[in-house]
Amino acid sequence: MEKTILTGTYSERGSKGIYACRFADGHLEQPAVFAEVKAAKAIAVDPDSGRVASVMEEGKEAGVEVFERDGSLVAALRFETTPSCYVAWNGGRIYTANYHEGTVSVISLHEQELHLDNRVLVRDGAGCHQVLFHGDQVLVPCLFLDRIMIFDRDLNYQSSIRFAFGTGIRHGVFTADGSTLYAVSELSNELFEIKTNNWSIVRRASVLPEGEQRRRGTAAVRLSPDEKTLYVSTRGIDLISVIPVDSLTVKQAVYSGGRHPRDIFLVDNYLLAANRYSDNIAVFELEDDGCIGRELQALAVPSPVSIQVL
16 A cells, blocks of 8 residues: 655755655655755654644754645744754644753644644753653653653643663653553663553563663664564664564564664554665565564665654
């Protein structure tokens, strides 16, 4: 089944912003510019409207822009001095996490205008890295605090999940029923299984293959649709680890098809890896047992760092 893949990019090595390309049967067509945006490193597609939100930078200001499915601009809002590193839609609103400024924000869209509903300073230099949603709660992994902060939908603080000093918690993914959160750490290269009824860590494991030492570069985590397999990317050693949920041990580790796999994405029976420093998106087929099979393609895209399906 044909899909349109969007990738957000850093503004380097000739990148123009957000790129779109057709994807079918494990093949990506030549990318075209979807929207010219400086520092479009994080993008998100609204599951309800199909609109695309992107972080952006212009001069000494930064913020968010929203586009229709055809790439036409809907609205823009500048409210930061450095661009956020993550953006997500939920309930028709946009949430951002700003790694550099240590903030998390919520933005609403009314009659073609964006409005900043709330912006919370978690802590200067907190390293806010993602926004996750669980029921009426918003979770924000803060890398330099070794905590996942928990807020309500309007960003009123509720509680937090604490990790050991130097963990560097970064990204997570929930099971479909919301009972379990799997989170990975950038600094300690670990995977954590967290039960959401009391936010307790019940299992932890290395995401690196046996014999690999701590590398300080784990980035993205994805969960297979059948919820049997986790996929984790680690920069520096340019690996994608395959980790069965039942054992929580690395079953397979493969080369990401390029340098610095900032994001990975599952679509149909394929895994896509956005390799920032080698300027390509690599496409791998997935085997029936969840393992990564052949690399089918490495499509040239300048500085890709995030992947979404339109």
